[in-house]
Amino acid sequence: MTYNHPIELQQGMKILNPKFSILIPSWNNLEILKICLNSIEKNSTFKHQVIVHINEGSDGTLEWIKQNNYSYTHSNHNVGVCYAMNAMYKLATSDYILYINDDMYVCPNWDKSLFQAIENQGDEYFYISSTMIEPSGLKNKCAVSPYNFGINLATFKEVEMLDFAKNTNKKDWFGASWPPSVVHRNLWEKVGGYSVEFSPGFGSDPDFSMKLWKAGVRNFRGIGNSLVYHFQSKSTARVVKNNGRLQFAKKWGIPSSYFYKNILRLGQEYDGKPLKIKKNISYRFAQLRAIWIKISA
Secondary structure, eight states: OOOOSOEEEEOOSOOSSOSOEEEEEEESOHHHHHHHHHHHHHHOSSOOEEEEEEESOTTTHHHHHHHTTOEEEEESSOOHHHHHHHHHHTTOOSSEEEEOOTTEEEOTTHHHHHHHHHHHHOSSOOEEEEEEEOSSOSSOTTSBOSOOSOSSTTTOOHHHHHHHHHTOOOOOEEOOOSSSEEEEHHHHHHHTSSOGGGTTOTTHHHHHHHHHHHTTOOOEEEEEEEEEEEOOOOOGGGSOOOOHHHHHHHHHSSOHHHIIIIISOTTSBOOSOOOOOOOSHHHHHHHHHHHHHHHHO
16 A cells, blocks of 8 residues: 655654654544643653654644644655654654554653663563553453543543552563554664555554564563553544455464464563474464465455
């Protein structure tokens, strides 16, 4: 999928030596975006460069971002996650590129915990994520859920959520593969950012993780005490979806579900050991399932 319309890039307030360059794609979601940006301002330990991609912006997002002097990229239409991420990266100045959704509220010290994990790593071969607190869902072993502190500005119980987060004891987990997530700039360059063939973005998360795996990353770690509240205010219902499951199977020869569960060990308790691919019978069956996905599409 390609887009012929241009993407505007504008550098905002200069941040000296930002710890992270935070990339936030947004599509006409200004009220929730304001909550996200405010949480970054008041709950971060370090100073960060914040870059917002404004898809369309017909709800006033573009004007508000300009007034508040944030760095931004802008497209007149929704270009999806992949093009947005690659555009925002062009403005990034930090060595650490952090992707977060606009419907997330970061809790106090979220960034301190992430950076401590990066320092303990000792090299750039990592993909590290915060842990989400979510109002619904029981199947996501990587999240703390279901704990409903609101789904929008009107229903958000900020004080109650922060009290809950303060007393939450989530252990680190394997399988970091979606936002909020941070990667070193050198690895972003090595893998070429996000794959635009997955536009508007379904399947782009496991694809990016697989590209990092191929580049040598073996530490996909979720940090249990780096917490963010996820409003689950999805824009996906408005999008014409690409078949990310099929695209991943065609590109990598195994299903994305197998990659998550059997290779990244998604949601299992983190023990510090490097992840491995075991090319056993289970792996061969996964290859056959990928073939089935391709021929049955």
